Amino acid sequence: MKSESTSNSTVLNVDELKDRVHLISKENKINKWDLGASSSRDLSVQVDQGESKQLKASQRNSITIRVWNKDDLLGITSTSDLSTKGIRKAFEFAHNASNYGNKDEIPQFSKLSTSALPGVRNILRNSTGIDHLLEILKEAELQLINSHKSITSVPYNGLAEANIERLYINSHGAQRYMNVTQASLYLYAKAQEDGRKPRSSGSVKIGYGVEDLNIEDCINEASGKTISHLNYEPIKTDKYLICFTPEAFIELIGSFSSMFNARSILDGLSLTKVNTLDQNIAVPFLSISDQALHPKNIASFTFDGEGTPKRNVELIKDGKIFNLLHSESTARRFNVSPTGHAGMGSKASVSPDWLVISNQDSKLNTRDLHHTKTNQTYVLIEGLNALHAGVKASQGSFSLPFDGWLVENGTKKSIESATIAGDIRYLLKNILAIEKEDIETPSGISPHVWVDNLSVTGE
Template sequence: MNTAELAARALELAKAGLADGAEVEALASQERAGLTRFANSYVHQHVAEESQAVTLRVHLDGRTATASTSRTDDEGLRVLVDRLAAAARLLPPDPQWPGLTAPEPPADGAPPDPAILEVTPAARTERVKAFVDATSGLLAAGYCSTGWTSGSFVNSAGHSLTSEYTEAAFDGVARAGTSSTPADGVARHSSPRLADIDGAVLGARAAAKARASVSPAYLPPGDYEVVLEPEAVSDILGSLAYYCFNGKAFTERQAFAQPGVAQFDPALSVVDDPTVGGLPFDREGTPKRRLDLVRDGVTTGLTHNRRTAVEVGATSTGHALPGDDTWGPIATNLTIEPVGDGPTNTVDSVAALVAQVERGLLVTDIWYTRVLDPRPLIMTGLTRNGVWLIENGEIAGPVRNLRFTQAYPQALAPGRVLGIGSHAVSQPAHGFGFSAFKAPALRLASWRFTGGAEG
């Protein structure tokens, strides 16, 4: 059965198996995913998976319980209902239960791509081959993935929603240099449409970066003006989503964001845009619509589920996620809006920012980022996949990877954002289930590097 039928059946069995007065919501999902991996410039693995699952949440006798199963026949669903009833009897009371989502119109999402619905391993391999060919003899590794997801929500208050989405993603690395001193370049892209994934363009970009990274020089730690490419900015967006605009963190006084306050540079506008991808509703059945989080430097919003919204007298923004009782509601489609007209591709957009820098660093990517203090959002991490010294608006040469320790909001504060790229790139999933952060390059006045990557 399809997800709409499955969700309806799960709700029917839950209402029959639980005591009168139980409030019940059911979320059914079906996923079809394909992955083609390559290393040493050869495809070495194709993987395909199809799965179906149901999650039930019940509020019964003042207590709330949640459970999931991948056994979606009637027997499996009845076992799930029995587990929920037993769990609800043992859990502590939940006086902050916000109630069920009332019926409301659905939101628009990105339409599914027919090419992904019918995709074969050969179609992914074509893109891998184009990437490898474009590296012109360098070693290449990475993956090309495709996926389709259907989701349906229904609750005992009469609310129901069904939608579907598709995603294609590519993450590739080209390697130059030697085995003892490798030099890597990366290119990534994701889209709801398979046709948007151009392996040749990505391969040429990764190869150019790898070749330009050979024989990096030592650079002493310090504060440097930087141009961060979309791959690095995507990591910043992930941290802002998790720590800064999170409604649960705000209620616990752990979030930097303070609505109504000019906390960021006036050039900066950050939105959560569900049309980038993913289901257009959350696990509580709240439709997801465009949400302004920062507008012209002023913090204008937070992400909420129903529980955090009640605590602050707001309404849910459609950001409930599995496990959000612990982690809170998190934005999964953050975008920094590019400013003004300019080049329509990433390379030219970044070059325009580099040309404005007297002395600084061009940083492709950052990783191993960890939070040191969540409220000011002080993060530490490492650069990777290419760092270059900029002098007088030109690339002077590659430098070794560096460790940084930087408060992200401080780097984006008033007067600190010197330029925003004119072209934003969607990056592959960041780790919160489905996530697609669409990031331009940023030119920032200062970024604190505290040491080398070697230790």
């Protein structure tokens, strides 16, 4: 067999690339520039009823070059071509683009682009190769199908491993490089009983390498969730007491993250305005932070697109927005330090890394509620769908299809098809309880969160 596993040898040679770029910049008389590059090698497999369905491998490179012209205006270009010819062309394009640089907001080098990077536990795993991935996924599919007579297929599945390198260098001597590895497994099963509609649910796991994936848990979770939706009923349209699972609450907060995104606020695309930063927006016991450096945030880079070290940032505390997420440019506007959340652009985007939601003071919960103990009737939201379509981030409203259960006297019954609608401002101020147990998900950490009186549309 030729399908080799790849070692952790690298594609990006920082010193060699830096020398080439210095030379090209001199040729073009460009004194101020920076460059971000990434290279990834991925393997992925999908299976169908014990047979390989899609086997994929990729080697991808990209660089983004920003140059400042003699008037200090910025231009940018991206390319997949790391050859000298490609970089030379990118410099030329970026220089041309600088003629159209925005005079009103000129990004500069991050003042933290040469400061020390945080020490994190970075585990690199060797690729195990496509044959091994295939073997594992076939077995996982079989186990999942065999876990219940109604599970007939696993139409959406995948096992992948990736080796990703990233670097940042600039003409003032900044030099960042990091290499991470990541593996992921997803299993979405389909189950159907006679005369009933098909039901589907699944699970996702992420690790540094395949050996770190909890495959058994993934199978059990996918099976358990799918089976729990077999016995479904329509739900009556009404207002309900709602309990968001950690996954669902992180999804919802993530889709409204423009609330604490300085870029969105400055651009008028956020609910938050510069003059409303001091206002109370949530119950006092809700704590939200972005923790790029959390040890459970697998394969996170330690610097952002502008070379700024990543750091953990408290976003909501004591009911107020405590900090914002910043790029170099927005940080300058707010007279603070960049937070390590920027992309690389002529106008750098800002985005969260890994949200951690917790109860700042459980004594402040207004109701004593727990999803395994309460006898009250409530809707348990397992996952929210179509967030890209159903969230109006600049207006605060959401109307989202969800998977979940109606829970009455501790008995769960799957909901056939429904949407939940509300306003994030109402929701944050009307949280009744945040449970004590912090639960880890692939996209962050959160307890179960309770909110009353949200509209559910069913039949």
